[in-house]
Amino acid sequence: MLLILASIVVGAVVGSFVGAALVRLPDGRSVVSGRSSCDSCDKQLTARELVPVVSWLIQRGVCRGCGAEIGGWQLGAELGGAAIGALAAALSFFPFAAMVMGWQLLLIALLDFRHMWLPRVLTLLLGASGAMFMTLWSVQARDPMMLAEALIGGAFGFAILWLAAQLYERLRGREGLGGGDPPLLGAIGLWLGPLGVIHTLLLASLGGLAVAGVMHQMGRQIKTDTALPLGTLLAAAAWPIILWQGLV
Numbered sequence: 001m002l003l004i005l006a007s008i009v010v011g012a013v014v015g016s017f018v019g020a021a022l023v024r025l026p027d028g029r030s031v032v033s034g035r036s037s038c039d040s041c042d043k044q045l046t047a048r049e050l051v052p053v054v055s056w057l058i059q060r061g062v063c064r065g066c067g068a069e070i071g072g073w074q075l076g077a078e079l080g081g082a083a084i085g086a087l088a089a090a091l092s093f094f095p096f097a098a099m100v101m102g103w104q105l106l107l108i109a110l111l112d113f114r115h116m117w118l119p120r121v122l123t124l125l126l127g128a129s130g131a132m133f134m135t136l137w138s139v140q141a142r143d144p145m146m147l148a149e150a151l152i153g154g155a156f157g158f159a160i161l162w163l164a165a166q167l168y169e170r171l172r173g174r175e176g177l178g179g180g181d182p183p184l185l186g187a188i189g190l191w192l193g194p195l196g197v198i199h200t201l202l203l204a205s206l207g208g209l210a211v212a213g214v215m216h217q218m219g220r221q222i223k224t225d226t227a228l229p230l231g232t233l234l235a236a237a238a239w240p241i242i243l244w245q246g247l248v
C-alpha cells in the first residue's frame with residue numbers, strides 16, 4: 001500500500017515533467033535545465049505552485065502571474081503519470097521497470113498525438129532502457145535466452161513496420177507511415193519480445209479502429225489517407241501488454 005501511494009506521488013511529479021516537455025520540446029527548449037516558470041510570462045513558480053494536480057486544481061488551470069491557461073494537457077500528463085505509477089506498483093512483478101517504460105511511453109504518446117512528432121532521441125532512450133533492464137534480468141537469472149528474446153523482439157518490431165512501409169509505398173506510391181514508427185516498435189520489441197510486438201500491433205489496430213469508429217460517430221470523414229498517430233496507438237498498446245506479461 002505504501003509502495004502504491006509513493007508511486008502515485010512520484011508518478012504525478014514525473015507527469016508534471018512530461019507536461020512541461022510537451023510544451024517545451026517542440027520549441028527546442030530544455031526541460032531539465034532552468035527553474036520551473038510559466039511558459040507565458042516566465043514567472044518563477046513557487047513551491048506551492050509546483051505541486052502536481054493539486055496546484056492545477058487550486059489555480060483552475062491558469063497562471064497566477066499572467067492568467068494564461070496552463071491547459072488540460074498538463075493536468076492530463078500529471079494524472080497519467082500518477083496512474084502509471086499506481087498500476088505498475090499494484091500489478092507488475094517489476095514495478096520500477098514498468099514505470100520507467102510507462103512514463104516514457106506517456107511522453108511519446110502525447111507528443112505524437114499533439115504534434116505528430118516522434119523525436120528519435122526518445123525512441124532511443126526507450127530502447128536503451130529496455131535493453132538495459134533485459135540485460136540485468138538476463139544476467140541475474142543466468143538465462144541468455146531472455147536477452148536473445150529481447151534483441152529478436154527489437155529487430156522484429158523494427159523490421160515488420162519497415163517492411164510494411166516499403167510495401168505501402170510500392171503499392172500506393174506515397175508514404176503511409178511516419179519514419180519514426182518502425183524504430184518505436186523496435187524499442188517496444190526490446191521490452192516485450194517478438195510475441196509482445198504482435199500483441200502490441202493487434203491491440204494498436206483495435207485501438208485505431210475504435211478511434212476511427214468514434215470519429216465516424218462524431219461525423220468526421222474517414223478517408224484512406226486520414227492520418228492517425230500510429231506512435232500514440234503503439235505506445236498506448238505496449239504498456240498494458242508489459243503489465244499483462246507480468247501477470248501471466
Ligand SMILES: [Zn+2]
Pocket residue numbers: 038039040041042043063064065066067068
Ligand atoms: Zn504566467
